[in-house]
Amino acid sequence: MLPRRRGVEEIPQPLTHLKCLECGTVNSRPFTGGDYVFKEVEERCPKCGASKMKIIGIYVEEERKTP
Amino acid sequence: MLDFLQVSGQQDLISVISSLIWLLFLMIFFIYPSFSQRLQLSYILRDLERRLQRLKVMRDEVRGKTVEVLRKYSGDGVKVDEELDKLLLSFMIAPESMDPYGIVYKLEHIVNTWEDVFEEHVKLICTKADEAWSKTLTNLVEVARGMDYLYRVVRHYYLLGRRTANIYIVLQIQMLMPQIMEIAEAYRRACYAFTQGQPIGDGVGVLAVAKLVEGLEKKTYQVAKDTIVHEFEMDGRRVFVLRAAGPGGAVGRPADGLLKILESERDKVKAVIMIDAALKLEGEETGKVVEGIGAAIGGIGVDKFKIEEISKKMNIPLYAFAIYQSIGEAITPMKKSIAKAADEVVEKVKKLISSKVDEGFSVIVAGIGNTVGIGIS
Numbered sequence: 525m526l527p528r529r530r531g532v533e534e535i536p537q538p539l540t541h542l543k544c545l546e547c548g549t550v551n552s553r554p555f556t557g558g559d560y561v562f563k564e565v566e567e568r569c570p571k572c573g574a575s576k577m578k579i580i581g582i583y584v585e586e587e588r589k590t591p
Numbered sequence: 592m593l594d595f596l597q598v599s600g601q602q603d604l605i606s607v608i609s610s611l612i613w614l615l616f617l618m619i620f621f622i623y624p625s626f627s628q629r630l631q632l633s634y635i636l637r638d639l640e641r642r643l644q645r646l647k648v649m650r651d652e653v654r655g656k657t658v659e660v661l662r663k664y665s666g667d668g669v670k671v672d673e674e675l676d677k678l679l680l681s682f683m684i685a686p687e688s689m690d691p692y693g694i695v696y697k698l699e700h701i702v703n704t705w706e707d708v709f710e711e712h713v714k715l716i717c718t719k720a721d722e723a724w725s726k727t728l729t730n731l732v733e734v735a736r737g738m739d740y741l742y743r744v745v746r747h748y749y750l751l752g753r754r755t756a757n758i759y760i761v762l763q764i765q766m767l768m769p770q771i772m773e774i775a776e777a778y779r780r781a782c783y784a785f786t787q788g789q790p791i792g793d794g795v796g797v798l799a800v801a802k803l804v805e806g807l808e809k810k811t812y813q814v815a816k817d818t819i820v821h822e823f824e825m826d827g828r829r830v831f832v833l834r835a836a837g838p839g840g841a842v843g844r845p846a847d848g849l850l851k852i853l854e855s856e857r858d859k860v861k862a863v864i865m866i867d868a869a870l871k872l873e874g875e876e877t878g879k880v881v882e883g884i885g886a887a888i889g890g891i892g893v894d895k896f897k898i899e900e901i902s903k904k905m906n907i908p909l910y911a912f913a914i915y916q917s918i919g920e921a922i923t924p925m926k927k928s929i930a931k932a933a934d935e936v937v938e939k940v941k942k943l944i945s946s947k948v949d950e951g952f953s954v955i956v957a958g959i960g961n962t963v964g965i966g967i968s
Contacts, residue, residue: 525872532592535780535783536924537924538924539790555789557788557895558792559788559964560837561790561801561838562801562965562967562968563838570592581737581930582789582924582925582926582930582964583790583925583927583928584924586926586927
């Protein structure tokens with residue numbers, strides 16, 4: 525098969541992964557300006573409701589390759 | 592008078608037509624060798640023109656995005672467009688290598704001066720940006736500069752080839768175009784990463800060492816420009832973790848930091864472990880962690896030279912961990928497989944320290960890479 529001609533590609537947006545400092549629950553949301561890894565943010569934990577969370581990772585989820 | 596139908600001694604019209612066709616083929620056979628190259632040249636030029644146009648669109652997009660962000664942080668009365676153009680066309684002259692003695696230190700001096708001047712210029716434009724952001728913005732301008740240079744080089748060869756009708760000039764640039772377009776696309780994506788301060792693939796070395804020290808009792812101090820050290824105890828061994836200070840985009844001066852630690856620790860240091868992103872070969876898995884020996888550090892070679900020199904002088908082994916990724920992945924937002932590789936490296940580094948460094952001695956762990964989007968743990 526001939527290689528597909530590529531147009532202008534969409535730029536994938538990373539997800540910010542946060543860990544609750546109280547219960548340790550990890551959740552993610554789309555990246556927002558000002559986020560950086562190891563930053564402590566005032567966001568509500570979806571599980572225990574605590575207001576302090578730490579960003580433990582910012583990365584792009586990879587597309588799954590079809591076998 | 593010669594009868595028209597008596598050409599080549601033939602009498603019927605079909606024979607005359609076939610004779611003429613043969614004559615035409617014969618003419619093409621003799622004319623084609625000189626004509627074919629022109630034909631091929633025009634095809635290549637058309638292909639180059641199409642790609643150059645795409646490159647221009649990408650260059651304009653990156654430039655526009657850079658101007659937009661710089662304007663957001665610029666002071667009143669600053670002509671961002673003009674200032675950006677100055678930065679895009681700025682250059683560095685490499686030292687003379689006819690007599691190579693001492694060239695590394697000359698190169699270091701020139702590169703450091705250029706980097707400082709570049710950063711100062713960005714700070715003058717973006718007076719509203721804080722220290723960390725002005726470093727990330729400097730990286731953004733460097734991306735725009737790289738993209739602009741790429742476009743100008745391709746345009747140069749296209750125009751030169753067209754003006755001189757030299758097929759060999761255009762052929763060379765046409766052969767390189769797939770890789771050039773890939774790099775250009777990486778620059779375009781990198782521009783978006785830097786405008787938002789997102790971690791990039793190259794930062795995996797820094798991320799790994801940041802995870803190594805996370806949550807530990809440690810002493811943190813600056814050891815060189817944009818370079819910090821975390822000092823802590825691990826199973827009776829003193830560990831010095833060297834990295835660039837984040838979350839702004841910086842690579843720091845790891846060699847200078849390493850020299851300073853060695854000056855104070857001297858014979859106590861029994862190993863230097865370096866972690867960096869490495870270019871994978873096509874077909875290899877992104878985020879794969881491989882181990883080796885040597886100074887795992889890229890760039891122009893100054894840091895690598897200095898680290899090798901001191902480690903040889905003091906007879907300290909250099910251990911290296913490399914995390915595979917492509918050139919595009921290194922400068923675009925970090926992928927999950929690369930981020931996960933940082934956890935794997937942490938475990939491997941811990942094992943290496945306990946197996947190669949005896950209790951009571953010290954080890955230096957250097958995380959190499961750009962710290963954009965990676966804070967201090």
